[in-house]
Amino acid sequence: MSSVLEQIEQQIAKLSSKAVKKNTGNIRTIADGVAKIEGLSDVMYNEMVQFPGGAIGIALNLEDDEVGCVVLGDVSKLKEGDEVQTTGRLLSVPVGKALLGRTVDALGNPVDGRGPIAAQEFNPVEKIAPGIIVRRSVSQSLLTGIMAIDSMIPIGRGQRELIIGDRGTGKTTIAIDTIINQGRINKVGLASGDPNFRPVYSIYVAVGQKNSNIVRTIGALEAAGALEYTIIVAAPAADNPANQYLAPYSGAAMGEWFMQNGMDALIVYDDLSKHAVAYRQISLILKRPSGREAYPGDVFYLHSRLLERAARLEGRGSLTALPIIETLAGDVAAYIPTNVISITDGQIFLETDLFNQGIRPAVSVGLSVSRVGSAAQIKATKQVGGKLKGELAQFRELAAFAQFGSDLDARTKAQLDRGSRIVELFKQPQFNPLAIELQVAILFAMQKGYFDPIDVKKIVAASASMKEFFLGRKEALLAEVRTKAALDKDLEAKLQAACEEWKASSTG
Amino acid sequence: MASPQKQVQQLARQFFRLSLENGGLSPARVVGVLEYIEKHRPAHSLAILRAYHRLVAAEIARGRAVVEHAGVVPPAGLTAIAAAMTNKYRRPIASVARCNDALLAGLRVRVGDDVYESSVAGQLAALGAAV
Numbered sequence: 001m002s003s004v005l006e007q008i009e010q011q012i013a014k015l016s017s018k019a020v021k022k023n024t025g026n027i028r029t030i031a032d033g034v035a036k037i038e039g040l041s042d043v044m045y046n047e048m049v050q051f052p053g054g055a056i057g058i059a060l061n062l063e064d065d066e067v068g069c070v071v072l073g074d075v076s077k078l079k080e081g082d083e084v085q086t087t088g089r090l091l092s093v094p095v096g097k098a099l100l101g102r103t104v105d106a107l108g109n110p111v112d113g114r115g116p117i118a119a120q121e122f123n124p125v126e127k128i129a130p131g132i133i134v135r136r137s138v139s140q141s142l143l144t145g146i147m148a149i150d151s152m153i154p155i156g157r158g159q160r161e162l163i164i165g166d167r168g169t170g171k172t173t174i175a176i177d178t179i180i181n182q183g184r185i186n187k188v189g190l191a192s193g194d195p196n197f198r199p200v201y202s203i204y205v206a207v208g209q210k211n212s213n214i215v216r217t218i219g220a221l222e223a224a225g226a227l228e229y230t231i232i233v234a235a236p237a238a239d240n241p242a243n244q245y246l247a248p249y250s251g252a253a254m255g256e257w258f259m260q261n262g263m264d265a266l267i268v269y270d271d272l273s274k275h276a277v278a279y280r281q282i283s284l285i286l287k288r289p290s291g292r293e294a295y296p297g298d299v300f301y302l303h304s305r306l307l308e309r310a311a312r313l314e315g316r317g318s319l320t321a322l323p324i325i326e327t328l329a330g331d332v333a334a335y336i337p338t339n340v341i342s343i344t345d346g347q348i349f350l351e352t353d354l355f356n357q358g359i360r361p362a363v364s365v366g367l368s369v370s371r372v373g374s375a376a377q378i379k380a381t382k383q384v385g386g387k388l389k390g391e392l393a394q395f396r397e398l399a400a401f402a403q404f405g406s407d408l409d410a411r412t413k414a415q416l417d418r419g420s421r422i423v424e425l426f427k428q429p430q431f432n433p434l435a436i437e438l439q440v441a442i443l444f445a446m447q448k449g450y451f452d453p454i455d456v457k458k459i460v461a462a463s464a465s466m467k468e469f470f471l472g473r474k475e476a477l478l479a480e481v482r483t484k485a486a487l488d489k490d491l492e493a494k495l496q497a498a499c500e501e502w503k504a505s506s507t508g
Numbered sequence: 509m510a511s512p513q514k515q516v517q518q519l520a521r522q523f524f525r526l527s528l529e530n531g532g533l534s535p536a537r538v539v540g541v542l543e544y545i546e547k548h549r550p551a552h553s554l555a556i557l558r559a560y561h562r563l564v565a566a567e568i569a570r571g572r573a574v575v576e577h578a579g580v581v582p583p584a585g586l587t588a589i590a591a592a593m594t595n596k597y598r599r600p601i602a603s604v605a606r607c608n609d610a611l612l613a614g615l616r617v618r619v620g621d622d623v624y625e626s627s628v629a630g631q632l633a634a635l636g637a638a639v
Binding site: 018019020021022023024025038039040041042054064065085 | 517521559562563566615617618620621622623624625626630634637
């Protein structure tokens with residue numbers, strides 16, 4: 001027996017005396033969250049390095065005699081000459097369902113004061129996007145709950161749809177509405193017990209936002225009951241640029257976990273303009289050559305490698321991306337906006353003028369597009385809203401033309417009248433997404449001319465009354481629309497009868 | 509045209525290359541480089557000398573195994589370490605002993621940027637980081 005123990009002790013002694021090899025370097029300079037390190041001859045690109053005091057960094061610049069690293073964490077205790085070690089690992093963040101309902105920083109550490117996260121798995125922050133073979137075309141709808149978007153610019157699961165506009169035009173609101181709508185759909189779907197129901201989990205990545213805005217967003221999601229299906233990755237404006245640069249990739253890693261495990265996820269990058277600015281800051285400190293608008297040459301790759309990670313995979317799940325870009329004075333032809341427009345599968349352009357006119361969401365129909373098109377729409381929406389985009393675009397054109405003259409023929413007047421009614425009908429308050437069956441019912445009523453006799457100024461109120469009517473009295477009909485997802489003759493007749501009933505009750 | 513900082517680096521690297529003979533650092537050549545800089549005083553001489561110093565110091569460190577130890581290391585042990593490192597890196601490496609009581613027990617060998625840690629202090633630090 002004692003010989004066995006001796007053998008084990010010998011084995012322990014052998015292991016404990018085994019030398020561990022480390023590759024080291026020393027900090028030459030440190031400023032603005034970026035350290036220049038002498039040594040680290042074995043370091044790999046994007047490898048995590050260990051600073052004294054627990055701070056970690058990422059090797060971004062590999063030069064002949066020094067390595068440029070961004071420091072993630074407290075830099076105030078670091079000084080010239082401190083020893084730095086390689087770790088042989090890429091930066092990884094916790095992933096999985098344990099993160100749902102939590103707010104984390106760019107490294108996946110909880111920042112909501114609700115204790116540690118019991119994550120079982122970690123995924124690398126940087127990962128090569130899925131290739132061609134494993135992808136499937138986008139054909140399942142991802143409903144935003146915003147009538148103007150779901151009917152005219154439909155988004156599919158696995159699509160990348162850019163939300164672009166000036167500051168204060170409601171970009172974040174569209175993203176939050178979409179997340180809230182996923183929460184509502186998830187609740188209904190999971191409660192129904194339908195085995196084919198696929199919930200959509202959301203990840204909201206806040207880059208360079210004010211802390212107060214992030215708190216407001218979390219509050220809105222919590223109030224709507226959507227936070228339990230959402231992960232918030234926060235890299236606020238007060239955070240160092242390295243964290244702001246990393247946050248979208250960390251969020252993508254968390255979203256990819258859902259996709260790889262056969263689930264659907266939605267990721268919102270709010271916003272990529274600030275992300276590009278953070279990357280520019282890091283690049284300039286690293287003394288990388290600067291190009292247009294002082295951005296480094298690889299700023300396109302910065303966003304393309306991020307957005308390419310959104311996909312719908314064969315036999316697995318999907319990751320839908322809603323990147324947000326803030327324009328200056330409506331200039332969509334600036335450097336970063338054109339880059340992201342060219343990467344994504346369409347954009348929702350929000351106009352300041354429309355917003356100021358009270359048309360909210362201020363979606364510009366002419367400049368907004370979804371390259372996936374009606375493939376990502378349910379049949380019922382196609383049936384009632386197929387021609388809406390054309391009608392509305394025609395209305396905008398005519399409205400601009402009509403400003404120059406008052407003598408308009410009857411046909412033009414009718415078109416203008418109908419257009420202004422559609423515009424009013426699409427007005428929707430924030431954080432109040434509409435269920436798709438309700439959207440179908442309202443659009444059906446509009447197509448059948450039930451709103452035509454109503455004064456344009458009263459359309460919003462009439463639409464609200466119709467929503468109330470359907471939700472209060474026609475729940476079974478709405479459920480039928482939802483389950484069938486297409487309008488047959490029988491359903492059309494039922495909808496028509498309901499509209500007549502609403503008309504009678506509202507006029508009577 | 510390269511920035512002054514880049515020019516300094518390039519020149520320092522050029523001087524460093526001139527200081528090598530048969531793949532190793534030649535003290536005579538280093539003296540020659542220093543005399544040249546002293547005589548011709550190129551622009552940014554101080555910065556060039558500093559960069560040159562760093563490169564030469566790194567090269568010397570690459571050819572030396574600094575054996576830090578707490579306790580006594582027999583000369584045979586030092587010779588064995590030098591031989592093992594020479595074999596591993598495929599270049600001549602000499603060993604230099606340096607007493608470091610902070611290690612508590614065991615050894616720490618440093619060759620250039622690489623550190624081979626088998627000291628008790630190192631293991632305790634690793635344990636502390638893992639907890």
